[in-house]
Amino acid sequence: MKRSRINDIMTAADEMMRSFGFTLPPFAYWNPEEFRARVNDGSARRIADARLGWDITDYGQGEFDKLGLFLFTLRNGILSDLERGRGMVYAEKLLISRQDQVSPMHTHFIKSEDIINRGGAILAVELFGSDANGNFDGEKGVTVLTDGLERRLQPGEVLKLAPGESVTLNPGDWHAFWGENGDVLIGEVSTVNDDVTDNVFREPIG
Known part of the structure; x- marks a missing residue:
């Protein structure tokens, strides 16, 4: 993806987040030189180690408008804290899923998450369950909490979340999502996030 395209996506995302009352932290607007300098002097080492900040993915397919996601990681805990059950065991993101x-x-395999429609259109979430080994099971449904209410969904059923609504997903809840009839600002509140090892896709991702 060209740098100009990335810049356009970031600008549009910032505008959308602000339109719903969300302002990003100051480090979101550091230029690359300032970011590197602060990481090198140690003052921003935690930001780098926790992988906070901007993330734009087309999942290696080169078709961002069809298969992609914008993310901004606001905070992220430490896996060792999660393992011992205390400390910074949580994470928070803002995401934008386009129509x-x-x-x-x-x-x-590790992360539990609340996916929240923070504003915009309908957030559509397709859900399947897992087999005994945690693998995708196309014939198994799931039971999830939507704003604290238990819901049983059939395999492949699409849960539709209006602004303000949310769903809690646990390890083994297979899910895909997209904006329906428009773009959606999404909040994610979760246990510690590790995008390097804890995202398990049904199909190979480049």
Whole structure:
């Protein structure tokens, strides 16, 4: 993806987040030189180590408008804290899913997450369950909490979340999502996030 395209996506995302009352932290607007300098002098080492900040993915397919996602990681804890059950065991992100822009089917082995429609259109979430080994099971449904209410969904059923609504997803809940009839600002509140090892996709991702 060209740098000019990335810059356009970041600008549009910032405008959308602000339109719903969300202002990013100051480090979001550091230029590359300032970011490197602060990491090198140690003052921003935690930001780099926790992988906070901007993230734009087309999942290696080169078709961002069809298969992609914008993310900004606001805070992220430490896996060692999660393992011992205390400390900074949580993470928070803002995401933008464009109309009909799919985030492909995946699950997590460690992370539990609340996916929240923070504003915009309908957030569509397709859900499947896992087999006994945690693998994708196309014939198994899931039971999830939507704003604290238990819901049983059939395999492949699409849960539709209006602004203000949310769903809690646990390890083994396979899910894909997209914006329906428009773009969606999404909040994610979760346990510690590790995008390097804890995103497990049904299909190979480049």
